[in-house]
Amino acid sequence: MRRLSAVFVSLLICGSAIANDPPSKSIKTSSKEEASDKEESKSSKSSKSSKEKEAKAAEAARQKESLAADELAVKIADRLAVLRKEKEEAAKPRPVVRSYAPAVKRPEQAKPKAQLDAHAANAAALGAAGAHSAIHWSYEGEGGPLSWGKLNPANAKCDSGQRQSPIDIREGIRVDLDPLTFDYKPSRFTVTDNGHTIQVNLGAGNFINVSGRNYELLQFHFHKPSEERINGRGFEMVVHLVHKDGDGRLAVVAVLIERGKAQALVQTVWNNLPLEKNEAVLALSAMDLNQILPTKRDYYTYMGSLTTPPCSEGVLWLVMKEPIEVSPEQLAIFSRLYPMNARPIQKTAGRLIKESN
Numbered sequence: 338m339r340r341l342s343a344v345f346v347s348l349l350i351c352g353s354a355i356a357n358d359p360p361s362k363s364i365k366t367s368s369k370e371e372a373s374d375k376e377e378s379k380s381s382k383s384s385k386s387s388k389e390k391e392a393k394a395a396e397a398a399r400q401k402e403s404l405a406a407d408e409l410a411v412k413i414a415d416r417l418a419v420l421r422k423e424k425e426e427a428a429k430p431r432p433v434v435r436s437y438a439p440a441v442k443r444p445e446q447a448k449p450k451a452q453l454d455a456h457a458a459n460a461a462a463l464g465a466a467g468a469h470s471a472i473h474w475s476y477e478g479e480g481g482p483l484s485w486g487k488l489n490p491a492n493a494k495c496d497s498g499q500r501q502s503p504i505d506i507r508e509g510i511r512v513d514l515d516p517l518t519f520d521y522k523p524s525r526f527t528v529t530d531n532g533h534t535i536q537v538n539l540g541a542g543n544f545i546n547v548s549g550r551n552y553e554l555l556q557f558h559f560h561k562p563s564e565e566r567i568n569g570r571g572f573e574m575v576v577h578l579v580h581k582d583g584d585g586r587l588a589v590v591a592v593l594i595e596r597g598k599a600q601a602l603v604q605t606v607w608n609n610l611p612l613e614k615n616e617a618v619l620a621l622s623a624m625d626l627n628q629i630l631p632t633k634r635d636y637y638t639y640m641g642s643l644t645t646p647p648c649s650e651g652v653l654w655l656v657m658k659e660p661i662e663v664s665p666e667q668l669a670i671f672s673r674l675y676p677m678n679a680r681p682i683q684k685t686a687g688r689l690i691k692e693s694n
Contacts, residue, residue, distance in 0.1 A: 495648035501683035502641030503564035509692035518546040521626035552580035597662025631659035635693035
């Protein structure tokens with residue numbers, strides 16, 4: 338009996354313990370839920386971390402692309418700058434650089450004194466060219482006739498020419514020259530003081546015929562004293578009538594002037610003198626150019642040049658033997674403007690001079 342009671346008591350104790358303990362299944366379930374929550378939390382964190390990484394990677398990619406674009410723009414700008422500089426450099430004239438082998442030294446030979454003098458003269462001429470370039474040609478002073486050839490390279494013939502004008506006409510051979518035919522008509526004209534002389538420009542339609550060739554009158558102008566001389570004799574003035582043919586060749590008729598009675602055509606020119614230099618005055622009336630020609634048409638002829646810069650050669654000169662007259666008052670009017678505007682006599686240099694019989 339006692340033994341049964343002890344067994345029963347043990348059973349009661351075990352049942353009470355079982356009743357107080359929570360079911361083991363619930364514990365297991367709770368552990369699984371906690372694990373699930375942890376997994377979900379871990380998964381959420383992992384997902385969030387992955388998105389952040391992707392966002393950072395995308396941002397890094399954008400920054401890299403932006404940096405690459407900036408670098409490309411800088412490179413393009415640098416290249417364009419280089420191309421512009423190369424283009425500017427290419428446009429600039431560059432000295433020609435030639436490679437050469439060192440010259441073999443040879444024993445120096447003494448140069449003739451004449452050659453040294455010529456080199457020295459050339460160097461002096463080149464050095465003076467710059468100073469002369471700013472000086473305008475004239476009939477005296479620094480710009481006078483002896484300097485004409487140095488004032489401008491275009492005037493070289495003034496120094497080096499062999500057929501220059503004016504000349505002293507001497508020892509011409511007498512021959513039966515073809516007569517000069519003048520076909521001058523009343524013409525409108527302008528008068529200009531060009532700073533060297535009084536010049537009259539005429540309209541078209543006035544010609545001379547020399548040996549079958551026609552030359553048209555362009556203009557005429559005056560010099561005081563006469564530039565030409567006849568057997569050493571000078572004249573008060575001269576008028577040069579400048580003509581040109583269809584090939585551009587020039588022929589100048591020179592009419593010598595001496596003191597005497599008044600000359601109608603010269604007075605017409607003086608009546609229309611401009612008040613300012615290089616200002617052309619258009620005359621209201623026409624001019625009959627036959628009035629300035631001498632009665633006799635005998636002449637001298639030779640080949641020469643212009644008597645003013647650039648002193649171009651190849652000019653046919655026709656110098657009338659008989660002079661015309663102008664009054665002292667008419668001479669004085671020109672003298673007030675140009676007391677002296679004549680080039681000195683040039684060398685004949687063996688030129689052939691012909692004159693009418």
